[in-house]
Amino acid sequence: MKRFSWFNATSLTFGFAFLYLPMIILIIYSFNSSKLVTVWAGFSTRWYGELMQNEDMLDAAWATLKVAVFSSTLATILGTMAAYVLVRAGRFAGRTLFSGMIYAPLVMPEVITGLSLLLLFIGIGLDRGILTIVLAHTTFAMCYVSVVVSSRLTSFDRSLEEAALDLGCSPFEAFRLVTLPIIAPAVISGWLLAFTLSLDDLVIASFTTGPSATTLPIKIFSAVRLGVSPEINALSSIMIGLVTLGVISASLISKRAAVARAKDEQAAAGA
Amino acid sequence: MTQPAFSPWDDPAATPLIQFRNVTKRFGTFTAIEGLSLDIFEREFFALLGPSGCGKTTMMRMLAGFEDVTEGQILLNGQDIAPVPPNKRAVNMMFQSYALFPHLSVWDNIAFGLRRDRMRKDAVASRVDEMLRLTRLEKFANRKPHQISGGQRQRVALARSLAKAPKLLLLDEPLGALDKKLRQDTQFELMDIQETTGTTFVIVTHDQEEAMTVASRVAVMDEGKLMQVATPDQIYEAPNSVYVADFIGDVNIISGRASQSGDKVAIAWAEGEPQIQGTTSRQFAPGQTCHFAIRPEKVAISAQKPDAPNVLRGKVLDIAYLGNISTYHVELPTGTIIKAQTANTRRIARRSFTWEDPVWISFSDTAGVLLEH
Numbered sequence: 147m148k149r150f151s152w153f154n155a156t157s158l159t160f161g162f163a164f165l166y167l168p169m170i171i172l173i174i175y176s177f178n179s180s181k182l183v184t185v186w187a188g189f190s191t192r193w194y195g196e197l198m199q200n201e202d203m204l205d206a207a208w209a210t211l212k213v214a215v216f217s218s219t220l221a222t223i224l225g226t227m228a229a230y231v232l233v234r235a236g237r238f239a240g241r242t243l244f245s246g247m248i249y250a251p252l253v254m255p256e257v258i259t260g261l262s263l264l265l266l267f268i269g270i271g272l273d274r275g276i277l278t279i280v281l282a283h284t285t286f287a288m289c290y291v292s293v294v295v296s297s298r299l300t301s302f303d304r305s306l307e308e309a310a311l312d313l314g315c316s317p318f319e320a321f322r323l324v325t326l327p328i329i330a331p332a333v334i335s336g337w338l339l340a341f342t343l344s345l346d347d348l349v350i351a352s353f354t355t356g357p358s359a360t361t362l363p364i365k366i367f368s369a370v371r372l373g374v375s376p377e378i379n380a381l382s383s384i385m386i387g388l389v390t391l392g393v394i395s396a397s398l399i400s401k402r403a404a405v406a407r408a409k410d411e412q413a414a415a416g417a
Numbered sequence: 418m419t420q421p422a423f424s425p426w427d428d429p430a431a432t433p434l435i436q437f438r439n440v441t442k443r444f445g446t447f448t449a450i451e452g453l454s455l456d457i458f459e460r461e462f463f464a465l466l467g468p469s470g471c472g473k474t475t476m477m478r479m480l481a482g483f484e485d486v487t488e489g490q491i492l493l494n495g496q497d498i499a500p501v502p503p504n505k506r507a508v509n510m511m512f513q514s515y516a517l518f519p520h521l522s523v524w525d526n527i528a529f530g531l532r533r534d535r536m537r538k539d540a541v542a543s544r545v546d547e548m549l550r551l552t553r554l555e556k557f558a559n560r561k562p563h564q565i566s567g568g569q570r571q572r573v574a575l576a577r578s579l580a581k582a583p584k585l586l587l588l589d590e591p592l593g594a595l596d597k598k599l600r601q602d603t604q605f606e607l608m609d610i611q612e613t614t615g616t617t618f619v620i621v622t623h624d625q626e627e628a629m630t631v632a633s634r635v636a637v638m639d640e641g642k643l644m645q646v647a648t649p650d651q652i653y654e655a656p657n658s659v660y661v662a663d664f665i666g667d668v669n670i671i672s673g674r675a676s677q678s679g680d681k682v683a684i685a686w687a688e689g690e691p692q693i694q695g696t697t698s699r700q701f702a703p704g705q706t707c708h709f710a711i712r713p714e715k716v717a718i719s720a721q722k723p724d725a726p727n728v729l730r731g732k733v734l735d736i737a738y739l740g741n742i743s744t745y746h747v748e749l750p751t752g753t754i755i756k757a758q759t760a761n762t763r764r765i766a767r768r769s770f771t772w773e774d775p776v777w778i779s780f781s782d783t784a785g786v787l788l789e790h
Contacts, residue, residue, distance in 0.1 A: 308483055309516035311503045313530030313581070323529075327520045409563065 169386055176379035183374045193380040203381060206365040209276060210345060213361060217283035218340035224284065225291025225340075226333055230321075232292070233299040251289045259286055260353030267354060274356030282354040283347065287340035294339065294400070298332035331403030335396040342392035346385065423633060424648075425458040432495070434459045434585065434617050435480070440489035442475055442641075449475045451641045452489070462611050462618045464628035467638035468664075473621045477587050480619065481510045493585070504533075509583040513590040515574040517562040523573050524549075524558040530581045548576040551610060568599050575607075579614060588620040592627060604630050625665050629653070637661050653712075659788055662710040667744075669716065669755050671709045675701035675787070682787055684709055687751045694726045694782040699789065711785035716757035718745050718778050720769045725779035731755065732775050738765070747778050 176194070180187030197203055232245050251259060263282045264274075272278055306328070310320035326333070348363035355364060362385065369378055425431040433456035442450040449472045457463045465473040478484040479491060482503030490497050498506060509530070517526050527548050531541045549555045552572040557565050562573065571591065578586055591607070592600045608631055611618050622628050628635045629649040636646045637660075645652060645661045656662035659670055671693060673686030682701060683692040686709070693709055701707055722728060734754060735746035738761075745757045757778050770776050 303514060303516065305512045305514050305516040306518065308481075308503070309510070309512055309518075310529075311483075312481060312508075312510045313577070314504045314533035316504060319533070324518055328518075 172379055173383045173386065176376065176383040178376055178379075181376065183376060183379070193376040194384075197377050197380050197384075200377065203362075203365065203377070206360045206362045207381075209359055210361040210363075213276060213279045213283060213351075214341050214344040217280045217344045218287060218337050220280070220284040221287035221340040222291050222333060222337040225288040225336060226295050226329075228288070229292040229296035229299055230325075233296050233302075248289055248292055251286050252293070256286075256347075256349040257353075260350040263350065264353045274354060275358040278354045278356065279351050279359060279361065282350050283340075283344040286347075286350060287343050290339050290343065291333075291336035294336040295329060295332050298329050302329065331399050335400040338392050338396035338399070342389050342396070345392070346389055423460070425461070426456065426634065431458055433457060434461075434494060435619075436490075436492040436495075437476075438490045438492065440476075440479070440491060441487050442472070442479065442484065443487045449641050450479075453641070453643060455636065455643060455646065457617065457619060459617055460615055462608065462620070462631055462633045464632035464635045465619065465621045465638060466625060466628040466635050466664075467623065469623060471638040472641040473623075473638050474589060477510070477589055477619065477621050480585070481508055481587055482506050507584040508587060509578040509581055509585075510587040511574050511578040511589065511591050513593060515562075515570050515594075517570060517573055517577070519562055522559050522561055523554060523565070526562070526573055527577045527580050529577065534581070544580060548580050551579070551613070552576040567594055568603065571595060571603065572606075575610070579610070579616065582614075583616065585617045585619065588618060590622055591620065592622075592624075600627070601630075607631055629665070637664055639664075655786060656710065656788070658790055659708050659710065662786065662788065667713050667756060667758075669711050669713065671711075671753070671755075672706065673709070674704050675707040676703050677701045681782070682707070684787075687749075687753070690729065690749070690751060691727075693785075695785055695787050696783045697787040699787060701787070701789075705789075708788040708790075709785050710788055711780060713744055713756040713758035714742075715784040716755060716778050716780050718747065718757040718759060718770075718776050720774070720776060722777050723779045726782040728777055728779045729755070730775065730777055733770060733772055736772065745776075747776060 175183060175186075177189050177191065178186055179190030179192055228248055232241070232248070235241070260282070263278075263285065267274060267278050267281075302325070306324055307320050310324040311317065315323060346363060347361075348367055351361050352364055352367075355361065362381065366378055366381060369375065425433075435455075435457040437453050437455040440450055440453045441448065453476075465476060467473045475484060479486055480498075482498070482501065486499055490499065492498070493506075493508070518529065521529065524545055527545045528541050531544055536544075545558075546555075549558055552575060554569065554572055554576060557569055557573075562570055565573070571594070575591070588607075592603055595603060604627060607618075611631075620628070620631060629652075632649060634646060635649055635652050637644045637652065639660060644664075645657045647655075652661060652665055656665065662668045663670070671684070671686050673684040673693070675682050675684055677697075677700065680696055680698060682695045682697055684695060684707060685692050695709055717723065717725070722730075729749055731747040731749040733745055734748040737744040737746075740761070742758055742760050745759070747755050747757055749755060755778055
């Protein structure tokens with residue numbers, strides 16, 4: 147059978163063009179030396195240089211990074227804990243409800259998540275700023291982490307924990323010394339996923355931010371309303387790069403761990 | 418010089434290491450263990466044997482502390498262990514799956530339990546090295562569990578569970594994952610190690626040959642109850658029920674009505690067939706249903722009519738040739754099939770009977786056991 151037919155080649159080209167052409171054009175125009183976005187005037191890295199001089203942009207970038215690091219770390223801790231309880235605690239009253247509820251934000255429209263968080267923060271009188279964005283991002287990223295971690299935990303051999311207890315570990319020590327190191331790849335890829343999600347979130351951040359804090363997506367969105375500048379193209383290209391890096395490393399880490407696990411299991415079965 | 422026989426269970430003055438006192442375990446409405454009492458003594462190699470689902474693993478998990486006791490008590494050295502969590506018990510367990518920590522080397526796996534006891538570094542090191550020597554794993558100390566073979570992994574699991582010098586070592590189907598040859602070698606290794614360390618071993622297995630080989634005493638279990646607890650030879654030679662006789666090894670069971678005079682019993686088992694003569698210390702009422710159990714190797718088969726207390730005629734239905742021995746399936750005129758086993762001391766071509774040949778089977782009046790149920 148001929149594997150590479152013209153039909154396949156065409157489908158592939160169109161599919162990928164549809165997905166990636168806009169981004170490629172954006173990246174290409176970020177190297178445009180002209181101030182007019184739509185007119186190509188030769189290659190230059192000028193706008194990247196100017197971006198580095200733009201205090202506003204740098205502040206926003208710094209804020210975004212802070213939010214992403216703190217919220218993804220918090221989300222990882224909470225998400226891992228939730229996953230552990232859901233997989234390990236056996237049956238308890240309301241377990242099905244709880245596990246359903248933890249996955250609900252995955253399909254909840256962001257506008258609703260953002261609005262409800264905003265109402266909550268106003269209700270409890272919390273000043274909106276970096277802190278509220280961190281809390282909001284933690285809330286919605288946590289369920290992604292718990293999905294990733296709980297899928298790893300379900301295939302985790304329970305007798306490893308029992309062996310740790312048997313050898314004198316307290317339940318917490320067993321988790322720290324045995325469970326956590328083994329599920330670490332899943333936890334790390336959960337963190338990277340949460341980090342990436344936080345980095346490019348616009349909707350929830352706009353709902354929960356205050357005058358003191360502006361993240362990059364918010365900055366870009368408001369700047370674009372005044373007209374697209376090549377500087378924004380440069381900034382967006384950098385963000386595309388960062389997000390790509392995050393997603394690729396997350397999938398690589400979990401894939402490598404899966405391959406290693408398959409190898410172990412094969413070795414164990416073949417022995 | 419003969420060693421005094423190791424049999425603390427016959428000594429009324431001996432105090433057991435473990436005592437199950439009327440232990441019952443329920444999972445919801447399912448009763449896994451029912452009113453079970455059992456004593457296990459120090460330095461014993463005790464086997465829990467039974468089909469899957471008979472409750473043997475539950476008993477082990479209760480000893481390790483992974484399952485609570487629903488009713489009754491388990492005493493270790495006279496102390497109720499119910500309130501002691503698994504990490505505080507002087508009991509270690511070797512898991513069926515070995516449960517080696519995949520992220521730690523063989524050395525660190527063995528050191529794991531010692532480090533939890535805040536033992537000094539050099540003491541840990543010398544103990545781990547001792548364990549590696551005992552299990553002949555010195556060369557593999559730095560390997561990860563997935564880099565060694567199944568047999569080596571089994572030894573790491575054993576070394577790890579022995580490292581803390583527990584009072585009691587629990588082994589859950591420890592040899593299940595090994596092939597037959599390796600399993601036999603390892604059985605003898607286990608016995609050696611058990612003798613060297615003087616640790617009390619409790620092994621769970623469904624493999625009756627394994628239980629017979631390694632254990633000082635065997636408990637045969639069925640549906641959460643102990644059917645018989647005795648030494649391997651007693652279990653084999655003097656089973657107390659048809660269930661035990663049937664579970665351990667191969668057996669012929671002939672049921673009939675007893676008529677007893679003294680310790681001799683004649684069993685009327687079929688119209689027109691001679692009664693079977695047996696010997697028993699039990700008492701059977703006249704006409705009581707009884708089961709005569711006899712092992713195939715205690716049944717002789719011959720072409721000429723022999724002179725023996727029990728002689729029955731039949732024809733060869735099937736021959737299972739196992740190399741060193743052959744098992745003949747002999748069909749009696751009543752349709753009953755009796756298995757007789759003989760050693761193949763002559764070349765197979767010189768065998769004096771084959772399929773469909775009429776033969777005589779015979780056995781002495783003390784070869785079988787009479788059972789009430």
